[in-house]
Amino acid sequence: MLERKVAAYLTPRGAAAGAVGHPSHERMERISRVTRWVIGLSALAGIVSGGLIGGAEVWMRQGLFDGMEDVGWRAALPYWAAFYAFAGVVSAVEIVLLYALALTGIARVTQHAGLPLSRGGGRGLLAHSLARAALEFPNPQVEIYGIDPYAHVANWRLMALNIAYKLKVGVSSFILRVFLRRVAARMAIRGMVPLFAGPLYAVWNAYITWRIMTEARMRTFGPFAVDNLMAAQFRDAGDPGEAEKDVLMHAAGEMMSRGRDAHPNHIYLMTRLREALDHGADIALDWTAMRRHLRALDAASQARLLDLLTVSCVIGGRIHREQTELLRSACAECGTVLLEDRVKELRKALKRGLKVTGEELSATRRSAEPGVEQDDNP
Secondary structure, eight states, X not given: OHHHHHHHHHGGGSSOTTOOSSOOHHHHHHHHHHXXXXXXXXXXXXXXXHHHHHHHHHIIIIIISGGGTTOOHHHHXXXXXXXXXXXXXXXXXXXXXXXXXXXXXXXXXXXXXXXXXXXXXXXXXXXXXXXXXXXXXXXXXXXXXXXXXXXXXXXXHHHHHHHHHHIIIIIHHHHHHHHHHHTGGGSTTGXXXXXXXXXXXXXXXXXXXXXXXHHHHHHHHHHHHHXXXXXXXXXXXXXXXXXXXXXXXXXXXXXXXXHTSOOHHHHHHHHHXXXXXXXXXXXXXXXXXXXXXXXXXXXXXHHHHHHHHHHHHHSSSSOOHHHHHHHHHHHHHTTEEEOHHHHHHHHHHHHTTOOOOHHHHHTTEEEOSTTOOOOOOO
16 A cells, blocks of 8 residues: 555656757766755754754763662653653654655656656656665566566565565664663763763664665666667567567566565566567576577677676666576577676666766677787776
8 A cells, every 4th residue: 555655656757848869968967956955854864853852861870860870760760661662752853854855855866867767667667666765665576478587586585685675764763772772771871871872863864765775766867778688689680580579578577586586677677678579478487498599699689688688687776696697698699798896886877877888788798709909998
């Protein structure tokens, strides 16, 4: 229910008037300012929250109990109950504010980026993906066109990941506060705990909000990289043969499976690829069988495949070792060598909102033939 409501809130706020195509430098500057502003406000909320809670504790210790000397726990119990109730209310308001700031920031980022969220099934997917990023919800554990992205993930690990998502904002903040009260208070710095609570809360809030905004930016810029790939490699490519279509679909599916996550950028890539190749059937994933066809593809088809794998590798939540191995082996089959550092640089550039062009994709690999050199300068 929350995801639907947040997606409905984001959808009409997608693209700003006149903001079409890949974000310009001016719009990227606005996105950076929005990100910094949201993180700064989150830190400010931590300082205020820590100041209120720390100030209340100092007032209770010094004002009511004269430093807590010779005060039995029975006498102090009503006051401490009131204090923790007050701290709980302040923390709850702070957490709600963090979610509100993240949601507002994501709405403004997508607006300045020019990402339309109201057109087509694929775009509807992106609205829900950004809603999950704002709410810190995990990606749904569903099959994507017959492919199970979590086939190689143990059930206990899936459960642990789901629990970890619940701990990211609310419970993690609560645990941080308990640590300060129960652990640090037993050390020599006991009297200083209320003083550094505010700055520590600020750093924690800034980190959490930075994580949310970073993932939201990846979910915003990833679709542009997919659209650029489709325009460069599939719009005027004619009608690939059935063998090449199967190789392309299985390659994209295998890369998503090795990412071990139904990341919305991968789902969007699979959706656009199916449309481009007119491939409506589900996929019975078998990359081992498809890999044998790579050497038989012509140079243009091999370049199309490697560009597809490279984009798929960098648009997910993170680059997994298994994804890098897949890309490396595909490059070897096509007579090229993968430049892993370039792939990492490409992902960093995508996070910054830079346009992923065909030249940058080609720069992630070089020819493996003796005597054939490629300029390695960025």
